[in-house]
Amino acid sequence: MAILEMKNLVVSVEGNTILHGINLTVKGGETHAIMGPNGTGKSTLAQIVMGHPKYKIESGEILLDGEVMNEMPVDERSRRGVFLGMQNPVEVPGVTNFDFVKTAVTARLPKDKHLRIGKFILEFEDSAKELKMGSGLSHRFLNQGFSGGEKKRNEILQMKLLKPSIALLDEIDSGLDVDALRIVGENVTALKSPNLGMILITHYQRLLDYIVPDYVHIMIKGQIVKTGGKELIAKIDSDGYDWLKAELGIDDFDEGPKQYSLGTCATNPTTR
C-alpha cells in the first residue's frame, strides 16, 4: 500500500511563494478531495508532487512510501506509481496516442519483461470503449485537436493503463458535459481499490457526486484551512467559500487571481 506525504511543504513559482506549508497524507484506498477557489494553489500542489521543473520546493518534504522524493526525476516518480491527470494536457504533434501509451507502459515493465502487444491492444481498446472514446483515437496524435472533454478522458485512459498507486486528478471535470462527467466519474470510481490513493482537485462539487471522497480539504491562499468529510462539499456548494473567510479571519482571498500561462512564446509554438 502506497503512502504519499507532504510535510510543511512550501513551494514557489518564479519567485512567488504559492504553497505556504502544506501537510497532507494520502494512503492507498483513500480518496481525498481538495477544493478551493481559483488561483489558490491546487494545481501547484499537483505539479510539485509530479515534479514540474517550473515549481520549486523552498522547504518541507514530499515523501513516497517514507522516502523523500523532493529531488526525484519526474519519470522515476511515474514509474514508482505516481500519476497526474493534468488540468491542461499538452498536445504533442507527431506522436500517436497509441505509441505514446505503449512506450509509457513498456517503460514501467521490469527489464527482463516484454510488452505482450496483443494483450495490450485489447486492453487499450477496452479501456477506450469504457470511456466511450471514438475508435480512431489510438492513431490520432497525442491530444492534438482533441476537444476539452476528449483530453480529459484521454488522461483517465492513461491512468487505467498505467495503473498508478497514487493518482492526482487536477480538475478532471472541467470541459466535461454532464454525460461525459458521469462516464469519467464511473470509470474513476471503478479504479478505487486498496492499492490506489487518490487526490481529486476541483472547485465544483459536481465531480464529487460521482466519485465520493473520504476526506475533503479546503485550500485557500496556498494553505489547507479546513479538513472534513463529505458534508463539507454540500456546505461549499450552498455557501461558497466566503463563510470560511469570516470563520478563519482570512481577508481578500478572492482578489482577482493573476493569470499566467505556462511556457513562453519562444518555446511554446502556437502555430503547428
Add this chain to the structure above:
Amino acid sequence: MNNPTYLEQSLHPVFLDRPLESNHHFSSKDKNGALIITFPKNSKEKISLVITSDVQFNQLELVFPKDSYLSINLLYHFRKNASRDIKILLHQGSNIKITETYLTSRNVKTNLNRILEIDQNAHLLLSSGLFMDGEHTFKDELLLKGENASIDFDTLTISHHQDRFSTIQDIRHQAKNTVSNVHNLMVSNNHSTIEFYVNGYIAKGMSGSNCKQQNRGVILSETGIIRVDPKLFIDEYDVEAGHGAAIGQINEDEMFYLLSRGLSESEAKRLILQGYTEPFVLSLDEGALKKTINQRIARKVKGE
C-alpha cells in the same frame, strides 16, 4: 566508382554517373553538357535515379510527359563539392510523386539550383530529406505555370556539428486556381545552422489560388540555429494564403507531460523528434536506403 552499398541496393537504381544502358525505361540525351531525361507515361516498377558528385553534367532536366503518372525516387549522393542546375518539368495533366534523399559521405559544399515547372492540371508531390554533412545551399524556383497546377512540397532538414543549410524557396503562382502547400521541418543540433527563406508570390489576376507555407523547427542544443523567414507577396484579392513558423527548443511542458508518464528523457526526446522525422521516413520504401537514413537521423540527433 565506389558508391556505398545502400545506393546499389536501393530499388532498381539508375546511376547517372555511368553510361546509361539502352534498356532503361526512359530516354536520355546530351545537349551541350545538359542531360535531359524523359520519363515514360507510367511504369510498373518504381524508378530510382542516383545522382552522385561524379556525374559529369552541369545541368539535368527531368521531363514528365503529358498525363504521365509516376512515383520516382531521387537519390543525391555527394562525396565532393558540387554545383548543379536541375530542372523538373511536369507537362499538362501529369501526376508525379518524387521522394528525394540527399546524402553525403563526408563534409562537402554543395550548391543546387532548381526550377520546378508545373503545367496545367499537373500535380507534383515532392518530399525532400536533407541529411547531408557540410555546407549546402538550395535555391528552388517553383513555377505554377498552368491553370489548376498544384504542388505539395515537404522537406525535412536535419543538421548537426558545423553543418550549414540555406534554402530559398520561391513559389510563383503564374496561373489561375493554382495551389501550393509547402511544409518545412527542421532539426538543428550542436553548432549547426538551418535557414529557410520561403517566398510565396501570387500575381495580379491569378484568382482562386491558394498559397500555404508551414515551418516547424526544433533546436536540440544551446548553440544550434534555425532561421525562418516566410513571406507572401500577393497582388490579387480572390486568393487564400497563409504562413506560420514555430521554432524553438523542445517545449518544456511537452517534455514534462511525457516524463510524467514514465518515459525516460531520451525516450521522450525520441518520440517528440519522431514527430518531425516520421512523415519523411514513412514515405520511403523498405530496404537498405531506409535503414541508412534512419541511422543518419539517429546520428545527427545524437550529435555524433
